Amino acid sequence: MTASLHCSGIRKSLGGRVVLSDLDLTIKAAEVVSLLGPSGSGKTTLLRSIAGLIDPDSGTITLGERVVWSEKSVLPAEKRRIGMVFQDYALWPHMTVAGNLSFGLRAQRLAEHEIAARVGHALEVTRLAAFRDRYPSELSGGQQQRVAIARCLAARPALMLFDEPLSNLDAALREDMRIEMMELVRREAATVIYVTHDQAEAMAVSDRIAVMREGRIAQFDTPRAIYELPADSFVAGFIGGFSVVPGTVRDGLFSVHGAAIDGVRTPGAKAGDGMLVVRPEDARPAEAHPDNRLQGRVLSTAFQGRCWRLAVELGPQRVRLDWPEAPPVGSSLAFSLPPERCIILTA
Amino acid sequence: MVLNNRNAAAGGVGFGRLPRLTALFRYGGPAAVYAVFGLLIGLPLALVLLQAVMPGLFAVGRGDWFLSLAPLARVFASPAMAGSVLHSLVLGLLAAFTTTALGGAFAVLVQRCDIPLRRTVSLLPWLVFLTPSYLKALAWVLLMSSGGYLAQLGILPPSLGASFFGLAGLVFVHTLSLFPLAVFIIGSALAGLGSELEDAARLSGAGPLRIWLRVNGPLLAPAIVLSFIATFAEVLSDFGLASTIARMSNFGVLTYGIYAAASDYPVDFPAAGAQALVLLALVLLVVVADRLLRRRADPHLISGRAKPARLYDLGAWRWPALTVALIVALLALILPLGAIAARALTSTLGNGLVFSNFTLSNIGAALSPDTPANDGLLRSLFYAALTAVIASVMALLLSAQLGRSNPVMRTTVLGLSLGAVAIPGIVLGFGYILVWNRLPGFRDWPFPQYGAASLLVMGYVAAALPYCLVVILSAIGQLAPSLTDAARLHGIGALRRLVSVTLPLILLSVVTAFLLTFIRTVFELPISQMLIPQSGPPAPTLILKLFSHDRDGLACAIALAAMAAAGGTAALIWYPLNRALAFGRSRPPTTPARPGEPS
Numbered sequence: 040m041t042a043s044l045h046c047s048g049i050r051k052s053l054g055g056r057v058v059l060s061d062l063d064l065t066i067k068a069a070e071v072v073s074l075l076g077p078s079g080s081g082k083t084t085l086l087r088s089i090a091g092l093i094d095p096d097s098g099t100i101t102l103g104e105r106v107v108w109s110e111k112s113v114l115p116a117e118k119r120r121i122g123m124v125f126q127d128y129a130l131w132p133h134m135t136v137a138g139n140l141s142f143g144l145r146a147q148r149l150a151e152h153e154i155a156a157r158v159g160h161a162l163e164v165t166r167l168a169a170f171r172d173r174y175p176s177e178l179s180g181g182q183q184q185r186v187a188i189a190r191c192l193a194a195r196p197a198l199m200l201f202d203e204p205l206s207n208l209d210a211a212l213r214e215d216m217r218i219e220m221m222e223l224v225r226r227e228a229a230t231v232i233y234v235t236h237d238q239a240e241a242m243a244v245s246d247r248i249a250v251m252r253e254g255r256i257a258q259f260d261t262p263r264a265i266y267e268l269p270a271d272s273f274v275a276g277f278i279g280g281f282s283v284v285p286g287t288v289r290d291g292l293f294s295v296h297g298a299a300i301d302g303v304r305t306p307g308a309k310a311g312d313g314m315l316v317v318r319p320e321d322a323r324p325a326e327a328h329p330d331n332r333l334q335g336r337v338l339s340t341a342f343q344g345r346c347w348r349l350a351v352e353l354g355p356q357r358v359r360l361d362w363p364e365a366p367p368v369g370s371s372l373a374f375s376l377p378p379e380r381c382i383i384l385t386a
Numbered sequence: 387m388v389l390n391n392r393n394a395a396a397g398g399v400g401f402g403r404l405p406r407l408t409a410l411f412r413y414g415g416p417a418a419v420y421a422v423f424g425l426l427i428g429l430p431l432a433l434v435l436l437q438a439v440m441p442g443l444f445a446v447g448r449g450d451w452f453l454s455l456a457p458l459a460r461v462f463a464s465p466a467m468a469g470s471v472l473h474s475l476v477l478g479l480l481a482a483f484t485t486t487a488l489g490g491a492f493a494v495l496v497q498r499c500d501i502p503l504r505r506t507v508s509l510l511p512w513l514v515f516l517t518p519s520y521l522k523a524l525a526w527v528l529l530m531s532s533g534g535y536l537a538q539l540g541i542l543p544p545s546l547g548a549s550f551f552g553l554a555g556l557v558f559v560h561t562l563s564l565f566p567l568a569v570f571i572i573g574s575a576l577a578g579l580g581s582e583l584e585d586a587a588r589l590s591g592a593g594p595l596r597i598w599l600r601v602n603g604p605l606l607a608p609a610i611v612l613s614f615i616a617t618f619a620e621v622l623s624d625f626g627l628a629s630t631i632a633r634m635s636n637f638g639v640l641t642y643g644i645y646a647a648a649s650d651y652p653v654d655f656p657a658a659g660a661q662a663l664v665l666l667a668l669v670l671l672v673v674v675a676d677r678l679l680r681r682r683a684d685p686h687l688i689s690g691r692a693k694p695a696r697l698y699d700l701g702a703w704r705w706p707a708l709t710v711a712l713i714v715a716l717l718a719l720i721l722p723l724g725a726i727a728a729r730a731l732t733s734t735l736g737n738g739l740v741f742s743n744f745t746l747s748n749i750g751a752a753l754s755p756d757t758p759a760n761d762g763l764l765r766s767l768f769y770a771a772l773t774a775v776i777a778s779v780m781a782l783l784l785s786a787q788l789g790r791s792n793p794v795m796r797t798t799v800l801g802l803s804l805g806a807v808a809i810p811g812i813v814l815g816f817g818y819i820l821v822w823n824r825l826p827g828f829r830d831w832p833f834p835q836y837g838a839a840s841l842l843v844m845g846y847v848a849a850a851l852p853y854c855l856v857v858i859l860s861a862i863g864q865l866a867p868s869l870t871d872a873a874r875l876h877g878i879g880a881l882r883r884l885v886s887v888t889l890p891l892i893l894l895s896v897v898t899a900f901l902l903t904f905i906r907t908v909f910e911l912p913i914s915q916m917l918i919p920q921s922g923p924p925a926p927t928l929i930l931k932l933f934s935h936d937r938d939g940l941a942c943a944i945a946l947a948a949m950a951a952a953g954g955t956a957a958l959i960w961y962p963l964n965r966a967l968a969f970g971r972s973r974p975p976t977t978p979a980r981p982g983e984p985s
Contacts, residue, residue: 092874092875117874117875121875122875123872129872131887146876194876
């Protein structure tokens with residue numbers, strides 16, 4: 040039913056611009072993987088190539104045991120058994136909710152009782168049974184989103200693709216929808232590729248995240264591993280409000296470029312130019328790690344519920360810190376960073 | 387969009403398909419489109435152009451291939467023909483100016499002001515748009531001539547009546563007849579503008595006058611220029627007023643010159659060709675200007691989605707504003723239709739609107755079977771229905787074929803169609819005479835044959851197909867590509883996608899194209915005049931002929947019956963269908979969403 044996916048050497052250019060360059064990606068059956076990246080990084084192109092909605096220039100895409108795309112043979116999108124939840128939901132406006140669900144099943148020539156069972160089940164789990172005879176235009180955004188998922192579930196695809204499915208919902212609804220959606224997906228044990236540019240969403244839904252940059256995968260790992268050890272400054276900059284501070288390492292000490300402050304102890308860091316990754320939540324009072332003390336000027340404060348998010352100026356650089364109180368803007372702030380949390384990335 | 391289409395073509399390279407079938411899908415569509423355009427429009431047009439520079443091409447007896455600019459020189463040397471070029475230009479420029487002014491003011495009035503009966507008033511441009519120009523012209527002749535209705539009622543000073551038959555009258559009737567075009571163009575720009583920018587200007591302290599001069603005015607400028615260009619082209623290509631008021635006033639214009647040279651004895655094809663060349667060159671200039679301007683203008687202002695706009699509260703001025711709108715309605719629609727109805731129901735024009743002059747004999751003649759009037763009416767209704775079926779089905783099939791090819795092809799065909807829309811009907815009609823009456827191979831072709839109704843219908847289809855293509859292609863263009871992508875991923879094949887997903891969603895546009903073609907064709911004048919079948923004239927030809935033979939009562943009765951039949955059919959089909967295709971939307975937008983309403 041649910042299948043693994045293997046992409047190798049995928050290249051694609053659009054209008055002379057390289058969108059995917061020699062990309063490899065392997066996803067296990069029943070795994071949920073996010074493609075995370077800024078716009079233009081190629082994540083949607085990769086998703087549409089996997090779906091069969093566009094053809095790569097070269098490479099191989101294998102779904103389960105079957106090659107669905109190579110330069111020699113192409114399985115058209117209609118036959119790949121891949122489901123997709125579109126950003127705009129793509130609900131057929133002239134069909135009712137039940138019609139949207141059963142349309143594809145009828146085309147597969149399933150028996151009527153099988154269609155009824157599948158539609159019933161999908162509507163049941165998405166709590167849409169009461170809306171089965173409504174048209175999409177008569178539903179709210181969240182309900183339309185659930186219909187899109189139900190339609191995908193009813194088709195029992197080998198692989199489910201989500202193309203920024205929550206981006207059209209308002210913030211309050213988004214988290215509820217996300218939890219509900221992933222619960223369903225996990226229960227059906229579907230293999231899922233989830234495209235998003237929201238790192239919090241990617242962290243929340245995925246087993247593994249593929250961070251994409253300029254048509255390549257910059258890092259492919261579990262959310263936790265990426266958070267703890269971003270592969271490079273691009274990934275670090277894209278994840279969770281990390282600050283990336285350029286500087287130089289000498290004798291295990293990191294000094295910030297252009298700032299007249301003492302070095303930060305970074306055990307095991309290679310000598311030379313590097314980037315210090317500062318996670319906001321790592322900020323400690325100055326006396327906690329007296330050897331790793333830094334001093335800067337507070338630029339702004341914003342209340343975030345359990346703490347204050349400060350922007351602090353370190354010479355020409357800025358870092359974001361979580362702090363238990365709000366010092367006056369313009370005042371000087373001393374803080375420290377635990378040495379074992381100080382990662383240096385090569386520039 | 388681009389991704390989707392590229393792939394739609396690539397999707398044909400599937401497992402187990404015959405390569406030949408794939409090739410047919412890939413190249414058959416574009417080939418079919420080019421073949422249809424080439425035969426229906428390209429060939430006739432090419433012959434017209436050749437005729438203009440090869441006067442001996444179709445000479446009776448022995449034709450020759452000598453290139454000569456003599457016919458063109460003759461156009462500019464002959465006072466009558468040079469005068470008609472000048473007349474066309476002057477009339478076009480003046481009418482474009484007045485039409486744009488009236489249309490722009492009307493658009494602002496109904497879209498941005500809280501006048502009473504706003505919805506009803508905003509229907510007016512559509513009704514005027516659907517009434518053929520020569521009927522309005524004939525109606526104004528009935529109203530303005532020395533013994534006409536307005537003189538009888540004593541509202542018309544004789545001097546005004548005399549000056550009506552000339553440039554002034556032509557500008558007046560063109561303005562009232564074409565102002566809907568300006569309303570549509572400027573109105574859609576106005577709807578795309580919304581009032582956000584205006585609100586921003588107000589918050590920056592600008593007054594209404596300043597806002598219109600410095601914010602809305604400049605942003606609407608491209609639409610205003612487009613409207614000017616479009617009306618100018620319409621007036622240049624117009625044949626309805628040219629063969630009525632202009633002819634009666636001896637105000638020669640290019641289109642009538644072509645008609646006279648091609649069909650009045652002795653026929654002078656080289657002269658017709660040369661005048662057609664001049665007209666086409668002018669129209670081509672206009673089309674190029676239009677394209678350049680559209681490319682430069684912000685597309686979202688020209689065709690963008692309607693944004694909510696605030697209505698101006700006119701206070702006590704709303705009643706004078708409504709009065710102005712009603713006067714436009716009176717002049718553009720109510721008076722002309724009233725005059726036609728009055729004339730259809732009376733025995734003579736001179737005896738006026740007295741009870742003893744009323745009669746049902748004209749209507750009776752138009753409606754009783756086996757009279758020439760009724761034959762002409764039924765003939766036209768039948769040809770129009772046939773044309774509408776052929777043109778809309780062809781446009782649908784061609785659009786579907788195009789959906790499988792690349793976006794460049796789609797843009798090309800859309801451009802071709804928009805260009806073909808601008809070709810004056812009289813030139814196309816002349817081209818049909820050249821192809822089917824003179825060109826070896828076509829001359830003796832059994833079907834369609836010159837002088838047969840089949841050729842008239844073919845000409846009608848050629849004139850209507852570009853319109854239908856534009857309507858249907860733009861409807862397909864508005865569908866989100868993800869709708870068909872989703873169907874593909876659910877395993878739905880190409881044919882089933884067309885029938886079950888695309889067609890239901892564009893059905894209203896297809897039917898709209900059908901009905902517009904039907905209405906236009908019932909009253910189509912230039913091609914009807916050029917390709918009168920031997921079996922008998924269609925209604926437009928009959929109306930003009932009866933009118934010029936002083937049987938204007940019967941002419942008006944035919945016109946009235948044709949309008950009732952065409953309008954009634956359209957309303958009977960369109961409204962129920964519009965309701966049936968609502969798909970849960972309680973009230974589907976019938977016209978581009980009106981501003982001021984929550985969207």
